Amino acid sequence: LTPNAVGAGGRAGALSPAPITEDLQKIDVNPPKGTRDFPPEDMRLRNWLFYHFREVSRLFGFEEVDFPVLESEALYIRKAGEEIRDQLYCFEDRGNRRVALRPELTPSLARLVIQKGKSLSLPVKWFAVGQCWRYERMTRGRRREHYQWNMDIIGVHEVSAEAELISSIVTFFKRLGITASDVGFKVSSRKVLQEVLRHYSIPEALFGKVCIIIDKIEKIPVDDIKNELKSAGVSEEAIEQLLQVLSIKSLTKLEEILGDAGEAVADLKQLFSLAEKFGYSEWIQFDASIVRGLAYYTGIVFEGFDRGGKLRAICGGGRYDRLLSTFGGDDIPACGFGFGDAVIVELLKEKGLLPELSLQVENIVCALDPGLQGAAATVATILRGKGQSVDLVLENKPLKWVFKRAARINANRLILVGDSEWQRGMVGVKILSSGEQHEIKLDELE
Numbered sequence: 106l107t108p109n110a111v112g113a114g115g116r117a118g119a120l121s122p123a124p125i126t127e128d129l130q131k132i133d134v135n136p137p138k139g140t141r142d143f144p145p146e147d148m149r150l151r152n153w154l155f156y157h158f159r160e161v162s163r164l165f166g167f168e169e170v171d172f173p174v175l176e177s178e179a180l181y182i183r184k185a186g187e188e189i190r191d192q193l194y195c196f197e198d199r200g201n202r203r204v205a206l207r208p209e210l211t212p213s214l215a216r217l218v219i220q221k222g223k224s225l226s227l228p229v230k231w232f233a234v235g236q237c238w239r240y241e242r243m244t245r246g247r248r249r250e251h252y253q254w255n256m257d258i259i260g261v262h263e264v265s266a267e268a269e270l271i272s273s274i275v276t277f278f279k280r281l282g283i284t285a286s287d288v289g290f291k292v293s294s295r296k297v298l299q300e301v302l303r304h305y306s307i308p309e310a311l312f313g314k315v316c317i318i319i320d321k322i323e324k325i326p327v328d329d330i331k332n333e334l335k336s337a338g339v340s341e342e343a344i345e346q347l348l349q350v351l352s353i354k355s356l357t358k359l360e361e362i363l364g365d366a367g368e369a370v371a372d373l374k375q376l377f378s379l380a381e382k383f384g385y386s387e388w389i390q391f392d393a394s395i396v397r398g399l400a401y402y403t404g405i406v407f408e409g410f411d412r413g414g415k416l417r418a419i420c421g422g423g424r425y426d427r428l429l430s431t432f433g434g435d436d437i438p439a440c441g442f443g444f445g446d447a448v449i450v451e452l453l454k455e456k457g458l459l460p461e462l463s464l465q466v467e468n469i470v471c472a473l474d475p476g477l478q479g480a481a482a483t484v485a486t487i488l489r490g491k492g493q494s495v496d497l498v499l500e501n502k503p504l505k506w507v508f509k510r511a512a513r514i515n516a517n518r519l520i521l522v523g524d525s526e527w528q529r530g531m532v533g534v535k536i537l538s539s540g541e542q543h544e545i546k547l548d549e550l551e
């Protein structure tokens with residue numbers, strides 16, 4: 106081959122690499138805007154977090170489920186003007202179907218419950234950990250995906266279901282070292298709004314839209330809230346009463362305003378009573394301004410907040426008794442929550458509660474000469490068969506390199522396969538923490 110000659114599709118000339126053809130161009134190695142890669146150190150933290158999500162779900166007797174990330178857009182088309190709708194990551198697929206990357210898990214769960222129908226024995230207690238998406242203009246530099254832990258109880262009318270769900274989140278926080286001094290739950294009920302709107306004969310059809318407007322009360326000026334409520338058809342008198350009720354932070358005060366005949370006060374009293382029995386009274390407080398930003402909630406709603414006031418809501422949930430019937434299913438009561446994987450990590454960082462997670466491999470196995478690479482593979486396989494993790498050195502490397510790698514992967518032991526030892530059915534073992542070294546018979550290795 107003459108220098109630089111490249112046979113048709115063949116290897117480059119022996120003297121120099123093939124010229125870069127126009128097909129090769131440097132791709133953008135970053136993930137798409139608003140999305141994250143999980144390199145090993147981040148994946149260890151994510152796995153640690155998800156381990157606790159799953160452990161708490163197991164402690165509460167919930168079964169894991171999952172659904173496609175891609176769903177029919179129809180699951181999320183609600184007319185109440187939710188932000189989740191405005192940011193839907195939706196498109197038309199090659200079959201001209203309107204589809205969307207799921208922005209939340211609850212509609213998928215409702216769909217599966219309906220699909221399973223009578224084959225399910227109620228109550229259903231399901232949990233899921235899944236990636237959810239939104240297409241938000243990157244002006245605010247916010248993410249377009251996060252992972253959410255959801256727990257849902259389907260088929261229980263009583264407030265004991267919401268009390269159980271809040272207990273599961275308290276259990277999760279405690280496992281991570283987070284206390285009631287760090288976070289709390291603001292709890293209310295949409296029945297508070299419902300009773301005020303009914304008192305002013307505001308049509309039920311406006312309920313979802315009013316809730317979505319009210320949910321912005323901390324985010325936009327109160328005059329904008331008033332204007333949006335007026336445009337939605339709520340009278341000025343009703344608006345004033347609504348805003349007054351929403352400022353209530355005590356159940357006693359709420360009872361004075363609404364009376365004790367309504368479901369709102371009764372449900373909330375029951376929840377606070379159960380909270381005492383579960384032992385998490387210090388974690389929850391009534392706050393009538395909490396409505397949550399999803400149109401389908403119908404009763405108790407709650408959100409976890411950091412008492413330092415620096416972070417966005419940590420988690421949130423509530424009762425959604427009408428969602429299944431709006432999907433054409435039976436009228437089955439339901440409640441659940443979503444817990445994102447981002448704010449909790451910010452909180453853990455702030456509290457100094459992030460765990461030290463490093464790669465840990467029990468053994469590094471190395472052949473002392475190229476002819477023993479097969480023997481090293483045999484040793485690795487024996488150890489792995491006994492449940493021991495092994496980093497097998499796959500190339501002929503100097504010992505200095507092996508020791509450096511052993512330190513980087515935090516190996517406990519270095520297993521050396523040398524010719525003379527191998528001839529005697531032995532291998533060398535070095536305990537890396539102490540430096541202690543000995544030989545051991547292959548069949549005694551464990």
Ligand SMILES: OCc1cccc(Br)n1
Pocket residue numbers: 208209237238239248249250251445
């Ligand atoms: O919290 C609402 C939400 C939904 C999907 C993706 C992201 Br990031 N955030």
